Amino acid sequence: MAIKVNNTTVINDSRALQNITSVDSTTKSAIETAGVGGGLKFLGETTLSSNVSYIDYNFPSGYGYFRIHLDNMKGSSSQYSSGLKIRLKDSGGTLITSSSSYGRIRTRSSSGIDNTINSIEAEVNVATSNSSNGSNLVVDIYNPKDSNYNTLLRMFSMSYITFQTGYGPSWYAEPVYAAPVTQANNYGIRFYVDNYGFNSGTNYKIWGAVDA
Numbered sequence: 001m002a003i004k005v006n007n008t009t010v011i012n013d014s015r016a017l018q019n020i021t022s023v024d025s026t027t028k029s030a031i032e033t034a035g036v037g038g039g040l041k042f043l044g045e046t047t048l049s050s051n052v053s054y055i056d057y058n059f060p061s062g063y064g065y066f067r068i069h070l071d072n073m074k075g076s077s078s079q080y081s082s083g084l085k086i087r088l089k090d091s092g093g094t095l096i097t098s099s100s101s102y103g104r105i106r107t108r109s110s111s112g113i114d115n116t117i118n119s120i121e122a123e124v125n126v127a128t129s130n131s132s133n134g135s136n137l138v139v140d141i142y143n144p145k146d147s148n149y150n151t152l153l154r155m156f157s158m159s160y161i162t163f164q165t166g167y168g169p170s171w172y173a174e175p176v177y178a179a180p181v182t183q184a185n186n187y188g189i190r191f192y193v194d195n196y197g198f199n200s201g202t203n204y205k206i207w208g209a210v211d212a
Contacts, residue, residue, distance in 0.1 A: 040067065040207040051076050053197040055204060058093070058188035059144050063208035066141040068189075071203045072134030075126045075196035081163040082194040084137065086120040088144070088151065088180055089187040096180060104178040115181075120153065122191075123174040127161035129199045133169065135159040144186040151186055153178045 003011040008019050043060070059066060075082050087095050096102075103115045106123055114121075124137045137157045143149035158173040180186070192198075 040209055043206040043208050045203070045205045047203045048198060048200050050200050051197050054190050054192035055198060055202075056188060056190050057204075057206060058089075059141075059186065060208070061145065062211055064143055064146065064211045065209040066144065067207045068139045068141070069205045070135075070137045070139075070191065071205070073124075073126045073137065073193075073202050074129050074131060074134045074199040075193045076129055076199050077196045078128055078130045079165050081125040081128055081131075081161065082196050084122040084124045084126050084135070085192055085194060086122055086139070086153070086178070087118075087190045087192075089189065091147075091185040091187055093187045095190060100181065102178060102180055104176060107175045107177065120178040121176075122155050122157065123176045124155075124157035124159065125161065125163050125172050126193050126196075126198075127159070128163065128165065130165070131162035131169065133159065133161050134202065135161055135172070141189065144189070147183055147185045150179050150183050 002009045002013050012018055043066075048055075055070070057068065073084070087097060089095055097118050099118050100116050102117050102120050103113050104117065104120050105113045122137055122139075124135050127134050135157065136159050137155060140154040142152040142154075144151045155176045155178070156174070158171070160169050160171050162169045163172075
């Protein structure tokens, strides 16, 4: 028997929903967490309103994949650019900083895999604070919270920035793959700039794919 609300069928005799005009946020989240709908879910956007030493993001439960796009990245120094580094957090939220914790390979490098490092070098130069353009980096993160799988990071950067006062802007582009050595439930991720913090105006967006 069909179910009606104010004489309008909302579940018909074939057990199909119909005439549903809206869904509240709680129901929407429950449906997405159940794996219905597929695709990426936009999880938020942040623009720094002041200089910070690092950017942290803690992975919410229920997702097996994340994409983070850092945009307009500038360091707090007007003189020199600096490299961007990444560290994961263990299941207790502590940064993983021990030597030989990560492996990393630049896809265009002939030097092989770096495997005695205590952080991941993303191979992107963060622009000087007075650069007209900031740096960009897209990071895809697979299985960060599944202790049965090794977390894999795939990164790509492409930026036209000023890297040092007195020089004009230059292109930088580099694909990189990286992973921690051990399988673990990673609580979160941290991005930071060698020797300098992030300048205000740095922006990042985050998407996630719900676990099946």
